[in-house]
């Protein structure tokens with residue numbers, strides 16, 4: 060059985076997020092795929108090796124002119140070099156303004172292919188087919204696309220909403236457990252930012268590994284509904300969408316300090332640790348009860364995600380802080396953070412005192 064979540068808001072065409080088993084097999088049946096339409100499947104080597112041939116064959120079988128562009132797996136592909144490679148691939152396959160991109164992969168592919176689709180001939184259609192838990196609950200929805208630069212995460216990008224999202228839960232069966240837990244981190248974030256009951260539900264599960272298919276699909280749907288509501292109210296992050304960035308000002312800074320080395324810290328792990336830090340800083344500022352910080356850290360740890368800065372790497376407080384002030388939410392070099400009054404009650408704090416964040420990072424295990 061499939062579940063459908065509508066995403067709609069001012070300024071963009073509404074679309075559906077379809078969640079359920081067996082969706083990949085029906086990909087050629089979606090209305091965006093038409094006989095004679097050129098379709099480029101953008102994927103990474105791992106995902107294309109698992110699912111690419113089946114998708115391309117299905118598209119060919121209904122008369123779509125399908126080609127593929129494949130990049131190496133991993134965060135390093137969110138680069139100018141791979142963006143150029145994808146754009147060149149779209150041209151080589153003869154795509155035009157009426158063509159379609161299918162992003163088949165995790166958040167890296169969604170972000171990279173999404174940006175390529177936004178730029179190619181000033182914007183063509185894209186269907187997101189997320190294959191990681193993280194991409195199904197978060198990155199495929201909402202239209203943020205981007206690449207990284209050595210100066211920071213997602214610094215070059217565009218808003219480009221998909222025409223549809225197809226989240227086939229069967230593909231999660233081949234996902235490495237570390238990646239499953241990384242997706243769980245963004246789900247915990249969804250609870251922490253505005254839905255304490257959802258956080259309690261995830262906390263009761265503990266670890267997503269071994270979760271029943273139906274329960275996982277329920278949780279995916281709930282996360283997508285939370286994200287869709289926020290995006291629908293504030294597509295371009297003029298205000299409330301920044302709540303989806305809970306844990307990310309710390310998390311992105313850590314990722315950048317590590318040179319985006321996901322062997323050390325995946326994006327989801329950085330978000331989990333970032334949420335613990337955001338709650339920790341909130342408590343230090345007297346904004347949130349210390350008992351909530353303990354609970355967040357406990358739930359994060361029980362799901363196999365990191366909670367301790369010092370155990371990940373030897374971070375320098377000054378370096379992390381410098382990255383945080385270069386974050387896209389910063390204004391005139393002044394820090395913006397997503398903080399919390401309690402579990403499920405996040406808010407956007409502007410002009411946060413950098414010295415207090417430095418002290419907090421030192422106390423939290425930076426040097």
Ligand SMILES: NC(=O)c1ccc[n+]([C@@H]2O[C@H](COP(=O)([O-])OP(=O)(O)OC[C@H]3O[C@@H](n4cnc5c(N)ncnc54)[C@H](O)[C@@H]3O)[C@@H](O)[C@H]2O)c1
Pocket residue numbers: 103104105106109132133134137164165166167168170190191192193194197198199200201202203204213230231232233234235238241325326327
């Ligand atoms: N645009 C947004 O709103 C948004 C939201 C959250 C995260 N992101 C971005 O998403 C990226 C992280 O995405 P991710 O965690 O999906 O990482 P990813 O795309 O790198 O995928 C993780 C790994 O899993 C492999 N993989 C993917 N699907 C698989 C499957 N079904 N079976 C086996 N292996 C599979 C990939 O090849 C890769 O090695 C980050 O760059 C982050 O910034 C964007």
Ligand SMILES: O=C(O)C(=O)C[C@@H](O)[C@H](O)[C@H](O)COP(=O)(O)O
Pocket residue numbers: 197201203205212213245300301303304307387
């Ligand atoms: O969709 C959003 O908005 C988010 O913030 C979701 C995040 O999980 C995601 O990692 C996003 O890419 C971060 O956006 P950025 O603007 O901080 O680069």
Ligand SMILES: [Zn+2]
Pocket residue numbers: 197245307326330
């Ligand atoms: Zn994220």
